[in-house]
Amino acid sequence: ELAALAVQERVSLRVEIPEAAVEVWGDEGQLYRSIANLVANGIQYTPEGGTVTVRLAEMAPFAVVEVDDTGIGIAQADRDSVFDRFYREQSDRSRHTGGAGLGLSIVRAIVRSHQGKITLDSEVGKGSRFTVELPLKG
Numbered sequence: 001e002l003a004a005l006a007v008q009e010r011v012s013l014r015v016e017i018p019e020a021a022v023e024v025w026g027d028e029g030q031l032y033r034s035i036a037n038l039v040a041n042g043i044q045y046t047p048e049g050g051t052v053t054v055r056l057a058e059m060a061p062f063a064v065v066e067v068d069d070t071g072i073g074i075a076q077a078d079r080d081s082v083f084d085r086f087y088r089e090q091s092d093r094s095r096h097t098g099g100a101g102l103g104l105s106i107v108r109a110i111v112r113s114h115q116g117k118i119t120l121d122s123e124v125g126k127g128s129r130f131t132v133e134l135p136l137k138g
């Protein structure tokens with residue numbers, strides 16, 4: 001479903017995962033929802049011809065998922081606020097993306113409920129990287 005969204009938006013979607021399984025404890029549906037939300041956001045906020053890359057790695061004691069895009073980026077002043085409920089960046093209010101500003105707050109809640117953390121690194125006009133760390137199973 002996310003590949004179809006990328007094709008529709010004319011954005012390249014790349015996935016980099018290790019051959020060996022990386023396992024975490026948790027609710028598969030909720031974890032899928034959180035990562036899918038990050039990927040969908042990356043696609044929606046990346047201009048035509050850009051790239052969204054999803055990486056999975058094991059960095060004990062964590063599984064690390066990075067969603068990296070070549071999108072519009074997020075201003076330094078807005079980086080903490082993007083995880084707040086109902087927050088919409090001012091420049092986004094007229095975009096075609098719609099939404100109520102709940103996506104990233106839900107992602108953060110899911111990640112935290114799995115004893116993980118989410119961080120953001122971004123530069124306006126160059127893109128964003130969301131990094132999710134989740135404790136490894138075992």
